[in-house]
Amino acid sequence: MDLNRTFAQAVTHQNEGRWAEAETLYRKVDKARPGTAPVSWNLGVVLKAQEKWEQALAAFERAGKADPGFRGLNFNIGLCLQKLDRKEEAVAAFEKSVAVEPQDPVGRFNLAAAYRDQEKLEAALAQVDAALALQPEFVEAQLLQSKLRTNMLPLWHVPMVNDAPRNDAYAAAIRTQVKPGDLVLEIGTGSGLLAMMAAKAGAQVVTCEAVPWIAETARKVIAANGLSDRITVVNTLSTALEVGGVLPRRADVLLSEIVASDFLSERIIPAVADARTRLLTPDARILPARGGVRCALAAGELLEKHLFTGPTNGFDLSAFNKLYPRSVRYDARLVQPHALSASVDPFSFDFTGGAIADSEHVRFSLPASADGRCVALAQWVWLDFGGGVMFENSPFIDSPASGWQPGFYLPDHPLEVKRGQSLAFDAHHDGFNVWLSFRQ
Template sequence: MFRVAALLRTHDDHERATDLCCDLLADPDLDPALAVEIRRFLSVGVPDWHLVILRDSPRNAAYDAALRAVVKPGMRVLEIGTGSGILAMMAARAGAAEVITCERNPSIAAAAREVIARNGYADRIRVVNTHSDALDLDRDLDGRRADLLVSEIISNNLLSEHVLPAHEDAVRRLLAPGAPVVPARGAVRIALVDDQREQARPLAEVAGFDLSPYNRLAPVVRTARPNAAGVTLRSDAIDLFDFDFAGARYQPDEHVVACRSLGGRVTGVIQWLWLDMDGQGGTYENRPGPEAFSSWSAIVTAFPQPIETAPGDIVDVRGTHDCRNTELYKA
């Protein structure tokens, strides 16, 4: 039966392949070695951050508070990206009469259906196994637009999970005019940074050899945990880009901003995200700092060479986005 599931996947029948594997795993007499193979099969294409974000209590609390503030009794909610089903269940718990949530990965969709049923919300939450841009208003939403859109398709740089094109499409086709969106807005925040982590230091002499030419192969962009030791902000934060997630149309953009140094060595620029969760004062931010915690990492872009700055020195930073990614440069 597992071989049949594998064959179904090769013919793009992912949903039946997943259902068959789930049925096999429910067998208490299943061979343990085969169970490991099936679990590995189901986890293909499932990023491990799906499990990381569920342990991010501040993130979960921010979404729960926003949904409690925005959801009105009887609302019809559309969610993009089901994941574990936790946001859909939060919306239902907050009073939504119906939640339609879409998830393109069949393994994730199947697990979410089980989670939702186990928690008693199967009568109000419907998981559609498709990408959001393939949702059909008549087929999947019974011809009625949703009263609220919620999603968490937000990457470390805010945009790389395609939040802007997904929202643009959903707002235009599937959402009632003027319907609220959670999160309501998002910003890319930046600051000058001194990154002294070992992996960020240029190579020099190693074992008696000069390896400095190898530095040109080092990655320009690195992630950093928000509380990473050795990462020090060297300026106040500036909002480089700000997005209304209920926007009907987005365009690529470019800004040059003047970052005023607090003084000291500057190795590059760091970016993180800020979210206006509900348009009513609830926010979330993964600003780097010693006590910070977030499942989202900050992103450090290294300058070609470190620079020494005095307090008040201006360093110009150019930022661009194409609605799907961001790039930062020393101007």
């Protein structure tokens, strides 16, 4: 057998995409002349094209033994390991690839994907940013970058910090209740905005942020605003803090914005309770001091279009409504609800008083304030900072951007109601979640 001719024919088949035929010829050459780097390499390439990952990996590794400097070796080994779900080994191979060829955007992209698979999102973003710096039109890297940023910073963060009424309420509370010389403990750093407000009021601030890349970004924001000497950002949960460490003594003020759209699901109750027990002075000021869940009957043609279906193009689709969730959240400006009753607060929480119940189950009724078509029970949150400073994100009041979205809890079908007619509801919370339902 003329090995050179056989190898050349295999290359021709490979270039034509005839993978199986190329594999057969490469194996013949490899058997006759084992361990030759170009043969093992090309065999690995055609095996990879056929998704024979274990065999391809073995072929690339043989090529590496023959010629450790073979270009693209670590990259292709990494690809095979990635496909075989050997995540740590894939990362190591891609790291070697980037070290050898730092100007290769594809190598950096694959390293980013490997880091993502290990939940190392910050490292993944650094590599995909580097890939795009090398090749700005790299669309796959653009997509990965977008997904990483979405995972690393939930979309509600930006509208939250652009919520002027919320910011103004916190600013007013801080102005009146934070004094020069106070030690402020903040739970949930986020952008660093509230910590900077407290520092500007003359306080020293220790602020906790559990997400490492958000904590690091907050440090940069705080440094850019010249307040690093007054604010310490700690990448930890507040429950891991101890007095005497980074928190030099018990704090005079607890500042938090770990209020969820349903009030509870960011675990504000246990976080505040732990801080009061271990980290605050007995007379510490707590901002917000109180808060709760507020509800009202909701109507609106556009809202109904987002919650229920029925006659459509000559067909009745009403049965499809049973598949729709009984609770959804929408930006109120998108669905334009209007109130069909006064509001009621099924749950209120006082963070300055005694222990808050682990769970509650209450029943309440709401009388309609006008004739109309009730399509949901709207739910939002309210905060009381003390000193007359209040905030709520009512879906019935036009407001700027907000990270808190109102909830809409659905009946089985829209309900025609008359003025004064009451609808009955069950409300439940377990300390972490809120559930509201029509009693029909």
